[in-house]
Amino acid sequence: MRKYRFLRHTADAKFQALGQTLEEAFANAALATSSLMWDWRKVERKVEYPVRAEGRDLEQLLVNFLEEILYLLDTKGFLLNSTEDMSIHKRNEGYVLNARFLGDNYSDRYNLLGGVKAITYNEMSITKNDHYTVQVVVDI
Amino acid sequence: MEIKRINDYTWEIPKHGQMRVPTVIYISSKLLESVKQDLTLRQAQNVACLKGIQKTAYVMPDAHQGYGFPIGGVAAFDLDEGIISPGGVGYDINCGVRLLRTDYSAKDIHERRKQLLTEIFKEVPAGVGKGGTTRLSRNVLKEVCSKGAEWAVENGYGKREDLQRTEENGRMKAADPGYLSQRAVERGIPQLGTLGAGNHFLEIQKVDEIYDDEGARVFGIHARDQILVMIHCGSRGLGHQVASDYIRLMENKFGIKGLPDRELINAPIRSPLGQEYYKSMSAAVNFAFANRQMIAHWVREVFARVMGSSEGMDQVYDVCHNVAKFEKHTIEGREKEVCIHRKGATRSFGPGRPEIPEVYRSVGQPVIIPGSMGTASYILVGTKEAEQLSFGSTAHGAGRAMSRHEALRRFRGEKIKMDLESRGIELKFTGWKGIAEEASAAYKDVDEVVKVSHKVGIGKLVARVVPVGVMKG
Numbered sequence: 001m002r003k004y005r006f007l008r009h010t011a012d013a014k015f016q017a018l019g020q021t022l023e024e025a026f027a028n029a030a031l032a033t034s035s036l037m038w039d040w041r042k043v044e045r046k047v048e049y050p051v052r053a054e055g056r057d058l059e060q061l062l063v064n065f066l067e068e069i070l071y072l073l074d075t076k077g078f079l080l081n082s083t084e085d086m087s088i089h090k091r092n093e094g095y096v097l098n099a100r101f102l103g104d105n106y107s108d109r110y111n112l113l114g115g116v117k118a119i120t121y122n123e124m125s126i127t128k129n130d131h132y133t134v135q136v137v138v139d140i
Numbered sequence: 141m142e143i144k145r146i147n148d149y150t151w152e153i154p155k156h157g158q159m160r161v162p163t164v165i166y167i168s169s170k171l172l173e174s175v176k177q178d179l180t181l182r183q184a185q186n187v188a189c190l191k192g193i194q195k196t197a198y199v200m201p202d203a204h205q206g207y208g209f210p211i212g213g214v215a216a217f218d219l220d221e222g223i224i225s226p227g228g229v230g231y232d233i234n235c236g237v238r239l240l241r242t243d244y245s246a247k248d249i250h251e252r253r254k255q256l257l258t259e260i261f262k263e264v265p266a267g268v269g270k271g272g273t274t275r276l277s278r279n280v281l282k283e284v285c286s287k288g289a290e291w292a293v294e295n296g297y298g299k300r301e302d303l304q305r306t307e308e309n310g311r312m313k314a315a316d317p318g319y320l321s322q323r324a325v326e327r328g329i330p331q332l333g334t335l336g337a338g339n340h341f342l343e344i345q346k347v348d349e350i351y352d353d354e355g356a357r358v359f360g361i362h363a364r365d366q367i368l369v370m371i372h373c374g375s376r377g378l379g380h381q382v383a384s385d386y387i388r389l390m391e392n393k394f395g396i397k398g399l400p401d402r403e404l405i406n407a408p409i410r411s412p413l414g415q416e417y418y419k420s421m422s423a424a425v426n427f428a429f430a431n432r433q434m435i436a437h438w439v440r441e442v443f444a445r446v447m448g449s450s451e452g453m454d455q456v457y458d459v460c461h462n463v464a465k466f467e468k469h470t471i472e473g474r475e476k477e478v479c480i481h482r483k484g485a486t487r488s489f490g491p492g493r494p495e496i497p498e499v500y501r502s503v504g505q506p507v508i509i510p511g512s513m514g515t516a517s518y519i520l521v522g523t524k525e526a527e528q529l530s531f532g533s534t535a536h537g538a539g540r541a542m543s544r545h546e547a548l549r550r551f552r553g554e555k556i557k558m559d560l561e562s563r564g565i566e567l568k569f570t571g572w573k574g575i576a577e578e579a580s581a582a583y584k585d586v587d588e589v590v591k592v593s594h595k596v597g598i599g600k601l602v603a604r605v606v607p608v609g610v611m612k613g
Contacts, residue, residue, distance in 0.1 A: 009543050012207075037268055056392055059402070067384055073268075074327040074377040112268040113573045114544075115337035115613075118231040118380045121387075121402035122207035137207065139231045139380075140338055140544060 001131065004032035013116075014123060014137045022058075025132035026065060026097070027083040033066050033138060034080045036116050037073065043081040043110065045102040051083070056094045058126050062134060065097050066119040077106035116140050141181065143172075149201075149596045153181065159188040165199040166530065166596045171588055174541050178205035180212075186400045187215050192222025192409075194471050194478055198530045200485050201592035202539030202584060206230070208403030211484035214533040216469060217409060219477060224414045225406035226390070226421070228481035230462040231383040233421055234428035235340075235374030236307075237459055237508040238436055239519070241360040242443065243452035244367040246346040246608060256344060256446050257566045257609040263438040264342060266335035266613035267570030274333050274434075281329050282317035285378075288426030289458075292433035298440070298455075302433060304497045306458040307487065310429040312465070315422035320378070321385045324420075328378030328427055333434040337574060337613035340373040341513065342435070344609035348516065351601040355521045358503050359456050361603050368605055369453075370517060371435050372510050373613075374462070375428035382424045386417040409479050418464065425463060432458055456519070457506040459486050461536040467495070469531050480531055488534040488599045490524035507599045509590055512538045512583035513575075514560045516606050518590045520599035534599030535590065538583040547582035548573065560610065569612040578612065 004017040015032040019025030034040040051068050055061025072078035078101070086099035106112070122137040143165075144152045151172065153163040163184045167175060175181065180203050187209050188197040194216040203212030208227030217223055249256060276284070284291045289303055289310025303310045317325075335342060347366045350356045361368075375382075390405045393413055399405060407414035436455065444450040464481045471478070489496050489505045496505040504522035511517045515538070526532045542550075553572035556579055560567050569575055593599040 006545050008546065009205075013544060060388065060391060063384070064388070070377070070380070071323055071327065074331065075323075111571070113571055114577065115268040117338070118384055120207040120231075124402070139207065 003028040009137060012137050012139050014135070016133050016135045019132045022088055022132050023086040025134045026062060026088070027086055029062065029066060029134050029136055030069060030080060030083050033069055033116060033119070036114055036138065036140060038079050038110055038112055040081050043079045044104045045081050046104045047078060049078060049101045051097070051099045051101050053097045054094060058095060059121060059124050061088070061095045061097055062124070062126065062136065063119045063121065066136070068101070070116060070118070072101065079103045079106055079110060114140060149592050153185060155188070159185055161188050161193050161196050163188050163197045163199065165203070166592055166598060167199070167201050167203070168588060168592050171201060171584060171592065174584065175203055180205050180210045183208065183210040183401070184213060186404055187213060189400070190215070190217070190223055190404065190406065192218040194218055198533065200533065200535045202535040202537055202589045204539045206483060208401050209481065209483045212535065212539060213481070213483045214485045214531055215481045216478040216531050219409055219479060222409050222479060223406035224409045224418060224464055224479055225404060225481065226383045226386045226417060227403040227405065228483055229383070229421060229464050230483045231380045232374040232462055233379035233382060233424040234460045235462045236428060236432065237461070237510055238371045238432045239456040239506070239508050240369040240436055240439065240453050241456050242367045242369070244447065246365040246367060249367055249447065252446055253344065253609050254566055256442060257568050257611060259442040259446055260342060260439055261568040261611050263442055264335055264435050264611070265333065266337070266611065268337045276329050276332060278325055278329070281325055281332070284332060284430045285317040285320065285423035285426050286315050287311055288429040289433040292430045297434045297437035302436070302455045305455045306429060307460050310433065310458070312422035312425045314419055315426050316419035317423045319416045319420040320423055321381065324378050324381035324385065327381050328376070331376040331378065332427065332431060334376060335373045335435065335613045336376055337570070339578060340613050342372070342611040343370045343607045345370055345517065345605040345607050347603055348606045349604040351603065352521065355503050355602040358500060359506050359519065359602065360454055361519065369439050370508070370510060371432050371439070373431060373435070375424040376431065378427050379424035382420045386420065389413060421464060425460065429458070457508060459508050461486060467532070469527065482533055484536050485533045486536045487532055488520070488522035488526040489532045490522050490526060507534055509535055509586065510537050511586035512580040513578045513610055513612065514565055514607060515580045515586055516604050518586065518601065519603045519605065520590065520593060521602050523597055523600055525597040526599060529596065530598045534593045538586040538589060540582060541584045542582040544577040547577050547579050551576045551579040551581065565607050566609040574612055
């Protein structure tokens with residue numbers, strides 16, 4: 001199964017990320033988002049950040065989770081290579097996600113490709129058939 | 141969906157279903173075809189359903205699909221009944237354009253234009269994740285967000301006169317940085333004084349044609365081939381964070397039931413959360429004003445160094461493209477204060493409005509409309525008609541017509557650079573991908589966009605400018 005695919009969108013970038021589990025689909029959405037800014041395949045796994053996100057529903061959880069990538073880029077210069085040990089749990093009136101981001105700090109050896117301004121709810125969907133598909137439009 | 145043709149450049153979607161007001165689209169039939177391909181018109185109708193909306197939901201000639209509100213959308217809300225929406229402003233709060241004039245002509249700088257561009261590229265940090273040269277403390281960052289361009293001038297960036305020639309005098313007084321999240325502050329600290337990436341750019345331009353001699357003269361534009369500098373950027377990660385923060389806070393407070401699109405989340409203007417968003421958004425607006433003020437200062441320094449002088453490099457104007465603010469407009473024959481949302485639209489006030497600087501009050505405010513990379517940009521003048529027709533607003537740029545993905549598939553950055561250079565346009569940039577994504581063929585025809593603005597009367601043509609040097613983040 002492919003990790004993600006990009007779809008047609010006039011101004012912004014729209015992708016679908018796939019996974020056997022919800023966690024895997026979310027982790028692939030993180031790679032799709034990263035792919036707009038750097039080649040995550042080339043990023044070494046030298047630095048680690050714990051990630052925790054909460055959401056009143058799965059959509060908000062996904063937005064808050066992906067926003068972590070933008071926040072860590074802007075404030076720490078962190079480039080993501082992969083998301084490990086993700087778990088998503090239902091809690092009271094919403095969801096909570098825990099994971100670890102692995103990657104490296106930006107340096108001249110990495111090539112930055114473009115910017116992502118924000119993760120949006122536009123045309124967002126999280127669906128399950130024989131696998132999970134999450135669709136996201138990001139503002140670039 | 142019925143789209144009624146009113147005249148060659150005005151179309152209407154009459155009120156139906158949940159719509160509280162009709163939608164009016166200022167557009168040519170050619171541009172309308174492209175707008176019909178995406179969700180722009182659906183989004184404009186959604187806006188027309190929002191609480192407290194006044195008169196009409198307007199769509200500008202360069203409109204395209206946004207999130208929640210369309211890009212190129214203008215809407216006004218009643219202060220008691222109405223709402224304020226982060227999606228009605230956009231993620232890049234106070235993305236905007238500043239224009240500097242010079243006394244140089246294209247001939248004067250011809251030999252040194254490459255050097256000018258190279259030096260500007262060195263002075264002005266650009267590109268993804270590129271931090272600025274000015275590392276600030278949290279307290280100073282908050283001062284920047286509270287005082288905007290005033291802070292920059294007080295700290296040696298540019299001149300007092302620049303402030304008068306900036307929308308809101310470079311400072312929205314409602315700003316309260318105390319409402320900025322920790323994250324917004326953290327993202328803002330390394331990014332003050334940076335151009336960013338994406339569609340943001342800095343161009344050295346020359347005047348190509350003057351349509352309105354009097355307007356041009358008042359704006360400091362005297363002749364063909366006169367050199368100008370245009371700076372297009374916004375509030376960077378700080379503004380993006382404010383938008384995301386308040387979308388989340390409003391969702392958690394008011395829920396999302398009944399919203400046709402989640403990005404339409406909003407709060408009553410008078411509610412505590414509505415007020416907090418306005419104060420935070422204003423702080424982000426100020427950050428962007430300070431940002432452009434600093435960049436303009438560095439551009440002047442480079443001209444002084446390379447050309448020997450930066451005298452005469454006055455600011456023509458600085459306009460916001462993404463903002464919400466309180467303005468007085470005549471609605472049903474009565475003057476009334478409303479909350480205007482302009483998302484991908486430029487204020488276009490005509491003569492006499494107290495908000496515009498005295499020097500321009502006899503003719504109307506300058507409206508700066510950047511084109512796409514390598515194409516013309518335009519200077520327009522605001523009109524009285526605009527106040528009646530569009531709450532004093534017009535277009536903001538060329539507007540995308542093709543996805544970035546599609547542009548990447550179709551265009552090669554190297555080829556674009558060669559094309560530009562063969563037309564005498566120098567190019568400096570941080571990544572090939574951005575160059576292909578921003579190819580002018582991926583945008584709507586800016587000539588057509590400003591023609592509609594001029595014909596409808598919501599912004600009249602003053603001058604056309606073309607690039608001689610382009611810097612992309």
